[in-house]
Amino acid sequence: MARSSFIRTALILCPFLALTTGQNTSSSADGSSHSATPTTADAEWSTTVAGTPTKFRSIFTIPASADDGANLLPNIEDPKAVNAQDICPGYKVSQVQEDEHGLTAVLTLAGKPCNAYGNDIKVLNLKVEYQAANRLVINISPANIDASNSSWYIVPEDLIPRPKPDSTYGDIDLEFDWDDEPSFWFSVTRYSTGDVLFTTEDTTLVYEDQFIEFVSALPEDYNLYGLGERIHGLRLNHNLTATIYAADAGDPIDRNIYGSHPFYLDTRYFKTGYSGGGSEHESYSHGVYLRNLHGQEVQLQPESITWRTLGGSIDLFFFDGPTQAEVTKQYQTSAIGLPAMQQYWGFGYHQCRWGYRNWTELREIINTFRDFDIPLETIWVDIDYMDQYRDFTLDPFTYPPSGVKEFFDKLHEDGQHFIPIVDSAIYIPNPNNASDAYDTYTRGNESGVFMTNPDGSQYIGAVWPGYTVFPDWMSASGVQWWVNEMVEWYKEVPYDGFWIDMSEVSSFCIGSCGTGNVTMNPVHPPFALPGEEGNVIYDYPEGFNITNATEAASASSASSSQAAKTSTSVTVTSSTSTSYLRTIPTPGVRNVGHPPYVISNVQGDLAVHAVSPNATHANGVQEYDVHNVWGHQILNATYQGLLKVFPGKRPFIIGRSTFAGSGKWTGHWGGDNASKWYYMYFSIPQALSFSLFGIPMFGVDTCGFNGNTDYELCSRWMQLSAFFPFYRNHNVLSALAQEPYRWESVASATRTAMHIRYSLLPYMYTLFYKAHTTGSTVMRALAWEFPNEPQLAGVDTQFLLGPSILVTPVLEPQVDTVKGVFPGIIDGEVWYDWYTQEKVRAKAGVNTTIDAPLGHIPIFVRGGSVLPLQEPGYTTRESRKNPWGLIVALSEDGDAKGELYIDDGESLEPSGTLEITFRAGDGKLKADVKGSYKDANALGNVTILGVDSIGKVKLNGKSIDGAEYDEDTRVLKLDLKDVTSCGAWQGSWTLSWE
Structure with missing residues (x-):
């Protein structure tokens, strides 16, 4: 389960989507949020679970108020907030030096400091790098940085690697332009098309020690994806504040949650002509990555994107694609690293x-x-x-x-x-109780591996076991x-x-609440766990009252009666005004606890349900600067x-x-x-x-x-x-x-x-090998695989597994059909039903109604694909010993291709591998086998879809008996176990059927 996602329902943007009515959401043991009614703030003792559901004892319960932060109003909602774009002077450019690799320049504040939400930095360095054929970097950072100045934090390359230039930079299709009238602005353009990908023209660069803001125009009806982590549709809304700040929050809609991914994909469609089916289009995609660890807020509006951070530098990477697949590969191979190869199991x-x-x-x-x-x-x-x-x-x-x-x-x-x-988090034992000793803490404490308060004392928060300390990954x-x-x-x-x-990292109280209280350990979290008194889960399944109306009414009555016995009446007094904490910049000082600019954080105060921003690492860096990592x-x-x-x-x-x-x-x-x-x-x-x-x-x-x-x-x-x-x-x-x-x-x-x-x-394993070695994707949006169909840009109720499997699930109750689009048909794409193996009869660009009774998930195979299969076993170990199989789904032209990767399924550096390439055409299927891995499994069932006619079926020129061909479905089925009993991949082979 996910453990401690603790969210106050008042913070959920869509209250009708709240998990339960009238309850707070608190965390589960795995950090997730669970329906829970917090203990009252003045409660001192509680009977609670101590490691098991059957062993009870009385322990101190941390007051719920321990996790109450300051009352903050996000700036984007604050009518009193100043607009930095209106009052800040921007920068003027000087000392420009330009060559084939890019340019450098000095940016100097163009007027009186505005100090809107921090202290203006008067002199900045600009460095633009044409790093590679597909990568442009814009870096803006404070000048005169030295070890004694801690008012800003620049990400070390040993913490988050930074891409390096390579020799392909001369072929780049991206172009950087700038001007400083009325103040410095810049643009990035795709040279081959003239499309402006990013421009800050007519906006102001704001650069302060706790607030950076830059704005770019976006085209009408833009398609942006990414900027995570949050629960949201695939394509980002045009009125969305995408906060990036790691938060232990139980999956609220549209809010920041566990991860921090300051990257987006931008796909733009261009009309190229007309055909009988309507307009013809082509698309271009590019990616943008801000290498910055601070709390961030990315505000999307109908015609612009505004990027704000609470510190650091602007280290902005552009990847030119021009397809989604290429953008993703460029981002991974050069900037963040390729995904891990998984063990087969x-x-x-x-x-x-x-x-x-x-x-x-x-x-x-x-x-x-x-x-x-x-x-x-x-x-x-x-x-x-x-x-x-x-x-x-x-x-x-x-x-x-x-x-x-x-x-x-x-x-x-x-x-x-x-x-x-x-x-x-690591439990800190009660020093007054010898039986409470905990060796993991003792060894860590002796090694100096836990985070501290600014005064050097140990930072002690609270998580599941009670008062806890937190590993410092920057310690030696x-x-x-x-x-x-x-x-x-x-x-x-x-x-x-x-x-x-x-691991956000989460704590159930504000600040070092365990300081001076460790002798009370172990203590209970400041909320009731599921199943404890006052926190029984009464909610019935979502559709219960639809299919079980009588039972639902009876159960609801019983539930209400029970709730009445345990509830307490609360009187709420309304007020015409609410007081919010607002802070102002102090020259030479950062307020890390309550920055002057308030991002729209799901928990409000940055210290709520998290280690506080002033917690300190061994190198003197504060959590404020590195929380997101x-x-x-x-x-x-x-x-x-x-x-x-x-x-x-x-x-x-x-x-x-x-x-x-x-x-x-x-x-x-x-x-x-x-x-x-x-x-x-x-x-x-x-x-x-x-x-x-x-x-x-x-x-x-x-x-x-x-x-x-x-x-x-x-x-x-x-x-x-x-x-x-x-x-x-x-x-x-x-x-x-x-x-x-x-x-x-x-x-x-x-x-x-x-x-x-x-x-x-x-x-699937082959898809992961390709992802691990090239940066390709495994699950794919339809728009990514079919980039010239703009109507697919927002489709996220279907997806592709690799290039060849289309999944169209039922996502609503009480139905036995589902609507889905079959992409590519306008260009001659063919789809086959996984179950019947027949061609799908569907029109281009429209939703098709598909039968989907309960127990059936519609799956389709893309024509032109060769799918490697293996007879399933109960476990993956058993499966890997079974015969292989193939589905050859021919395209309209009778072609198909595919790949299979095999190794031992577990080694970081396998001693032997096999890579098999399949190509079908002209009534033949060729398997090209390369590699040294020994696999003795035979090739069993081979199923070829879309076969117009057959003649003699042969393997490497030798006739094969037992072929089954259905003229109605145009499916050819073969069982090759006997003729490949020495192993399917002992060498290359050709199978023919004409």
């Missing part, structure tokens, strides 16, 4: 729950999956397994060490895996200490990967730890808080969603956005984390998620269990979708 099915109580229940869950013949690759545990929620521990009563060997021997013998959640020993803890714990618990949570850094440390535990093997990590470049270490899940249909829909644009961010290993809590699901929603969702790279079901403590075998209809739908998924694992 990571693509199997994963099951988790906050609420698995002991080793016995875990074994029962695993056995029940097998009893229902639902493949299970990996079992996950939430914070239940820990001793009082402390990292690197086991609850001695429910997950005793004595049960480890039996559990793991059987699990690993069966080819299955185990992933534990690991939180990001921080990473090594974490690695050592992972190594030592593996000796006790032989895990297979890590699930990192709470804390989660990025723990992922790096965890990656190093898994390399130590499993030398030479690919680390498997799923993390919550990410930054640009985190994909080279980790995958990501979508956080604390809810069992609502709209969250199932939002999972698609979430996944597609993370494709742009270079983190293709993405999935969500299938069937929803918060609240109660039902058979219809879970059936549809289990089928949808089967086509996401990361496939996991996970839900909250005290909600109804939602393993897919709980309903026969869900079990049946799951088996159907999993059979397709596991058949396609070779295809």
Whole structure:
């Protein structure tokens, strides 16, 4: 589960989408938000769970008020806020030096300092670099930076690498222009088309120590994607404030959440002519990345984009594409790094729950999956397994060490895996209680690896176990200490990967609230956990009153009656005016706690539910300057730890808080969603956005984390998620269990979708190899794969898995059809139904109604594709021993192509690999095999779609018996197991049928 997403409902922009009515959202053990009623602010004691649902004791409860911040009003909503564009003077240009590599210049404040939301920096350096054929960089930073000046923070290259120029710069198609009338402005133009990609003309550059603002015009009806992380449609709205600030918040709509990705893709369509089907278009895409770690706010308006940051520098990268695929590759290969190659088993099915109580229940869950013949690759545990929620521990009563060997021997013998959640804060033991000793803290404390207050004392916040400290990844020993803890714990618990949570980094109180209070440890969080008294989940599945009206009315009455017994009456006094904290700049001083400019942060105050901005790192840097990469850094440390535990093997990590470049270490899940249909829909644009961010290993809590699901929603969702790279079901403590075998209809739908998924694992694995080596995407928006169809620009209810699989899921209740578009038909594209293997009859550019009864997810294969398959086994280990298969879906011209990559599925640097290229045409399929990896599996079923006629079927010139050809469907089926019994890929071959 995701642990501590704590959001006040007043901050949700769409109150009708709130998870529950009249309740605050508080965090779950995994950092997610859960429906919870906070304890009252003056409560001192509470009976609570201490590591297990059955062992109780009284401990101090942190007051809810401990996490109340200052009352702030975001500047974009503040009628009293000044517009820096109106009052700031901008800059004048001097000392320009230009050559073939770019230019440098000095920018000097053009008038009296405005000090709008910080202290104006009077002299700036401008550096423009034509770095490569596809990359232009504009850097604007303060002049005269030295170690004694801490009023701004420039990102070190050893923390976030900076792309370097290469020899291709002379071929660049981007052009930089500037002027300083009335003050400095610049533009970036695509030289070949004359299209202005970015221009600050008629706007003012504002550069202060705590506030930077620059504005660019955008064309009418622009198409922007990215600027994450948030729950939003794929194409960004034209009236949206996209805040970028890592926040532990349980998936509110349109607000900043866990990750920070200051990158966007801009796609523009140009009319090129007319045809019988209407206007013809072509598109050009480019990407923009701001290499800045500070809290940011990107305001989109109908004709402009305004970028604001709370400090740092302008380090602006332009990638010229001109296609989405090229932009994504350029961004990853040059700027942030290529995504990690995943272990093969990571693509199997994963099951988790906050609420698995002991080793016995875990074994029962695993056995029940097998009893229902639902493949299970990996079992996950939430914070239940820990001793009082402390990292690197086991609850001695429910997950005793004595049960480890039996559990793991059987699990690993069966080819299955185990992933534990690991939180990001470290419990600080009660110094007055010797039995409370915690070696992980002791070793870290002795090594000086925890963050401090500005005065040098230890910064002590609060998370699940009570008062906690926070690793400082900038300390000399921080990473090594974490690695050592992972190594030592593996000796006790032989895990297979890590699930990192709470890494924004989250804290349940403002500031160092544990200072002076550690003798009270352990303490309870300042809110009730799901299932505790006063926080029982009463909500019924979303569609319950539609299909079960009588039962719903009865249940609602009972629920209201129970609520009445436990509720307290509250009187709310309205006021005609509200007082907000507003701060003004102080010369030479930064206010990191409450910056003069207030970004639209989901939690309001930057210190709410987070480590405070004044927490200090070993190098003197404050959290204010690097908050957005804390989660990025723990992922790096965890990656190093898994390399130590499993030398030479690919680390498997799923993390919550990410930054640009985190994909080279980790995958990501979508956080604390809810069992609502709209969250199932939002999972698609979430996944597609993370494709742009270079983190293709993405999935969500299938069937929803918060609240109660039902058979219809879970059936549809289990089928949808089967086509996401990361496939996991996970839900909250005290909600109804939602393993897919709980309903026969869900079990049946799951088996159907999993059979397709596991058949396609070779295809998916090959897509990941291409992503890992070239930066290509795995899940793709239709608009990206078909760039000349502007009507696809906003489509996010369908998606492509690679170039060849079209998924059109049902995303609403009580229907048995779904509408979907078949892209490319206007240009002669052919689509085949996965199930019937027949050509789809659809018109170009219109929505087609597709049959989709419950238990059926429409899947289509693109003509011109060769799909490598493998007969599914119960686990990926079993699957890898089964015969191969191929689907050859011919285009209208009778052509097709595809690829297959094979290695041992786990090594960082495999000793042998195979790369097979398939090409079909003129009644032949050729397989070109290269590489040294030994695979002895035969080639079983080969299915060729769209065959007009057949003659003799031959393999390498030798006739084959047993061909089945259906003249009505034009499908040719072959079974080649006998003739390829020595291995499908022992050498290149040609299969012919004419």
